[in-house]
Amino acid sequence: xxxxxxxxxxxxxxxxxxxxxxxxxxxxxxxxxxxxxxxxxxxxxxxxxxxxxxxxxxxxxxxxxxxxxxxxxxxxxxxxxxxxxxxxxxxxxxxxxxxxxxxxxxxxxxxxxxxxxxxxxxxxxxxxxxxxxxxxxxxxxxxxxxxxxxxxxxxxxxxxxxxxxxxxxxxxxxxxxxxxxxxxxxxxxxxxxxxxxxxxxxxxxxxxxxxxxxxxxxxxxxxxxxxxxxxxxxxxxxxxxxxxxxxxxxxxxxxxxxxxxxxxxxxxxxxxxxxxxxxxxxxxxxxxxxxxxxxxxxxxxxxxxxxxxxxxxxxxxxxxxxxxxxxxxxxxxxxxxxxxxxxxxxxxxxxxxxxxxxxxxxxxxxxxxxxxxxxxxxxxxxxxxxxxxxxxxxxxxxxxxxxxxxxxxxxxxxxxxxxxxxxxxxxxxxxxxxxxxxxxxxxxxxxxxxxxxxxxxxxxxxxxx
Numbered sequence: 001x002x003x004x005x006x007x008x009x010x011x012x013x014x015x016x017x018x019x020x021x022x023x024x025x026x027x028x029x030x031x032x033x034x035x036x037x038x039x040x041x042x043x044x045x046x047x048x049x050x051x052x053x054x055x056x057x058x059x060x061x062x063x064x065x066x067x068x069x070x071x072x073x074x075x076x077x078x079x080x081x082x083x084x085x086x087x088x089x090x091x092x093x094x095x096x097x098x099x100x101x102x103x104x105x106x107x108x109x110x111x112x113x114x115x116x117x118x119x120x121x122x123x124x125x126x127x128x129x130x131x132x133x134x135x136x137x138x139x140x141x142x143x144x145x146x147x148x149x150x151x152x153x154x155x156x157x158x159x160x161x162x163x164x165x166x167x168x169x170x171x172x173x174x175x176x177x178x179x180x181x182x183x184x185x186x187x188x189x190x191x192x193x194x195x196x197x198x199x200x201x202x203x204x205x206x207x208x209x210x211x212x213x214x215x216x217x218x219x220x221x222x223x224x225x226x227x228x229x230x231x232x233x234x235x236x237x238x239x240x241x242x243x244x245x246x247x248x249x250x251x252x253x254x255x256x257x258x259x260x261x262x263x264x265x266x267x268x269x270x271x272x273x274x275x276x277x278x279x280x281x282x283x284x285x286x287x288x289x290x291x292x293x294x295x296x297x298x299x300x301x302x303x304x305x306x307x308x309x310x311x312x313x314x315x316x317x318x319x320x321x322x323x324x325x326x327x328x329x330x331x332x333x334x335x336x337x338x339x340x341x342x343x344x345x346x347x348x349x350x351x352x353x354x355x356x357x358x359x360x361x362x363x364x365x366x367x368x369x370x371x372x373x374x375x376x377x378x379x380x381x382x383x384x385x386x387x388x389x390x391x392x393x394x395x396x397x398x399x400x401x402x403x404x405x406x407x408x409x410x411x412x413x414x415x416x417x418x419x420x421x422x423x424x425x426x427x428x429x430x431x432x433x434x435x436x437x438x439x440x441x442x443x444x445x446x447x448x449x450x451x452x453x454x455x456x457x458x459x460x461x462x463x464x465x
């Protein structure tokens with residue numbers, strides 16, 4: 001059995017892991033990392049995603065801190081661009097001589113051993129001098145790697161969303177199963193390719209709130225002035241959604257149907273207008289079984305199927321992470337768990353966690369600065385964790401300071417890449433002034449909007465108990 005020694009062993013080479021390793025290595029001079037992944041290439045779920053997938057947020061706010069993604073700015077980078085980017089990032093890290101990359105390898109927790117997925121008996125004992133980093137806590141699921149959560153008769157023609165790019169003949173009907181962002185991507189792909197809205201059917205188990213990419217970016221994000229005003233004007237959860245819809249931060253497909261879920265899927269206003277052209281929307285809950293003649297739902301209802309229908313499975317909940325509802329502290333003796341600490345920002349969170357680790361403070365101190373937040377599922381999750389996000393941001397300001405944020409592209413404080421130099425510098429000046437006022441007068445207190453959210457959901461919890 002061979003052996004390795006490193007300062008940090010990072011399990012997983014997805015987006016948050018790459019941001020963590022990039023910050024850890026480039027902001028230190030001697031630290032060493034062993035990076036392992038079950039896949040053959042870095043980039044995590046992007047390797048398994050459908051060919052036509054693109055970023056749902058601006059490229060300026062995704063990737064790693066040391067390297068711009070593609071052309072940057074508001075560009076929504078493609079899968080090919082993202083995978084190429086992560087290969088370049090990995091090559092840059094390997095060039096330091098302080099990173100060891102082991103693909104097609106998994107970590108065996110029971111005896112601190114790396115095991116090859118290609119050669120039986122090939123194992124490597126690892127001595128970790130500092131911490132093992134679990135970067136799989138927020139592993140994204142995609143339909144191509146997870147079977148449908150319903151029965152499918154052999155006669156039914158069903159493909160995961162990846163199969164849409166490989167369709168070789170027209171179908172009379174395309175039925176999309178799934179109400180999340182993956183489902184929207186399938187709808188938009190078909191519409192963009194000229195498929196008539198009348199030939200598309202959408203099985204929508206739950207109506208969902210969607211983030212409006214256009215307006216959120218223009219207003220400085222969910223911590224901007226528009227968001228703060230909407231929060232302070234709200235007295236309960238229903239008010240929050242009503243007010244955020246009024247300012248154009250949140251959208252729903254049908255104004256007459258109240259959404260029951262919030263998953264932080266992001267679309268533009270133009271994309272939403274295209275989706276609203278689809279009128280055949282089936283709202284009967286989850287599918288239980290597909291047969292050649294009908295769709296059977298878990299509530300017992302049935303809908304007749306049409307001949308020559310291609311079903312596209314988009315039902316996998318990509319952000320129902322293993323850690324949902326049972327978030328463990330990020331910093332523990334000998335271990336780091338990469339959860340989000342800013343929502344919905346997995347890569348920024350990875351870089352921030354690495355920056356905190358480099359402070360060489362004790363785990364209790366670091367956990368007090370950065371508490372983990374969930375990827376939202378239920379309606380209350382989004383605003384509860386937006387309050388936690390605000391609390392984390394205030395503490396991170398105090399610990400890392402303005403210039404750290406300004407010099408790290410993923411944080412969204414230096415907006416020159418996203419908005420251009422003049423406007424970006426102006427907004428940066430305003431943010432810097434806020435930092436200064438906080439330092440002089442309030443000691444980096446949580447913003448009033450964040451305080452209100454924390455109090456609102458604490459009071460709701462107490463009422464439930």
